[in-house]
Amino acid sequence: MITLTEENYIKTIYQLGRYGTLTVSTNSIAEVLETKASSVTDMVKKLAEKGYANYKRYQGVSLTSKGKKIAADVVRKHRLWEVFLVEKLNFTWDEVHDIAEQLEHIKSEKLINELDKLLDYPTHDPHGDPIPDKFGDIKKTDKILLFNLSESSTGVCVGVKDTSSSFLKYLDKHQIALGSKILVVSREDFDDSMVIEINGSVKMSISQTVANNLFVKEEANT
Amino acid sequence: MITLTEENYIKTIYQLGRYGTLTVSTNSIAEVLETKASSVTDMVKKLAEKGYANYKRYQGVSLTSKGKKIAADVVRKHRLWEVFLVEKLNFTWDEVHDIAEQLEHIKSEKLINELDKLLDYPTHDPHGDPIPDKFGDIKKTDKILLFNLSESSTGVCVGVKDTSSSFLKYLDKHQIALGSKILVVSREDFDDSMVIEINGSVKMSISQTVANNLFVKEEANT
DNA sequence: ATACAAATTTAGATTAATCTAAAAATAGTT
DNA sequence: AACTATTTTTAGATTAATCTAAATTTGTAT
Incomplete structure (x- = not known):
């Protein structure tokens, strides 16, 4: 055991x-x-x-491969439970981590398979992190940090690196969510901040710290 | 802690x-x-x-009262999770105990309140046991053991004493479930077995052991 | 009232997970 | 190549939960 x-x-x-x-x-x-x-x-x-x-x-x-299987299972459970908390129990993405940390250790194969079914087989958790499948395999996405997106390029927000409650609340406040379209309007060499436009409307300046903790999927140039 | x-x-x-x-x-x-x-x-x-x-x-x-509050909370969580497993994740009543034994220790007030809401505030778990409310209070029902029901009296099955998988499966096999109407047709002094009629149709003989592990609510005599 | 059996507690040991402080290995710099 | 700073490991101690075996208390029956 x-x-x-x-x-x-x-x-x-x-x-x-x-x-x-x-x-x-x-x-x-x-x-x-x-x-x-x-x-x-x-x-x-x-x-x-x-x-x-x-x-x-x-x-x-x-x-070892045995260790990896165990780890992938725990991560799978953690992320499925996070989806459950958000989708079914009205939690916000900044509230779920600590509870999932407890739930990830519950042992029951049927439980996790049924949960997966109830949630309609999600592939990503509320922070955009991929959910390993039953076999421990993970779908890799070609996400990059917003910081590495060049001026006048556009990306879709697909995840966060920092999952702390304070960062997630900051994003909520500024209407940045998974799926938001982000255009890099300009970059400031002086302090590495950048001005971005969210979903074609709100414009705002963000610090290097923020840009380095937001993952985006780059969109083909128009 | x-x-x-x-x-x-x-x-x-x-x-x-x-x-x-x-x-x-x-x-x-x-x-x-x-x-x-x-x-x-x-x-x-x-x-x-x-x-x-x-x-x-x-x-x-x-x-102490402090101890009782903690205990009631744990029991509340255990029973709510059991309802969840049966209602939302397709578990049968003989499968839920061990998993609920793990889930009952998860700490999050919001989690348990939201779960309660999702399940529409159930008062009893899948075995008919009462679920303590937020304050630790339990609704007592006037249930008696089927064994104590007299000949030609009728009761509604409201709970089980033995929650072992084997007993629950025995009940399933013979179509006895919570809510089933049970009439005591006759009693056998020799071995304390009894003949019962379930939901006005199936007649069967049950042993003392079975009668002593099934709770019923007696119905007013007709 | 005494004696015995059963229930309960004490004493001392064990295991898992942790810590502090000291020792050993590694890596970087001149 | 030698020195030093950092990282890592070892040695020995601590805490929570458990055990076995022996000692104590309780309750019952003569």
């Missing part, structure tokens, strides 16, 4: 390592999980013993 | 003590939770220290 704590470590390794493709450092895991690096070392040894991770001292950790 | 384990002990004390009205023994708690009495003693001391229970060595445990 796998414990809740182990699941959280595995998920963190998965996400820090770009869905399990990279090796990650114990320190970075410790930072995300708000523990100490020494605790991470201990746990990572255990995960390796149990066959969920590859680990060589001082060389970082990666997931 | 209250741990998951503490919550489970509190819930058990609540249920063994008839919704917190009686004092219960450490042994009975140990049996339900499948632990040893010595573990229970330790935990019960801790619960008393934290203000959730009243405890005097060798004299059993009861809940």
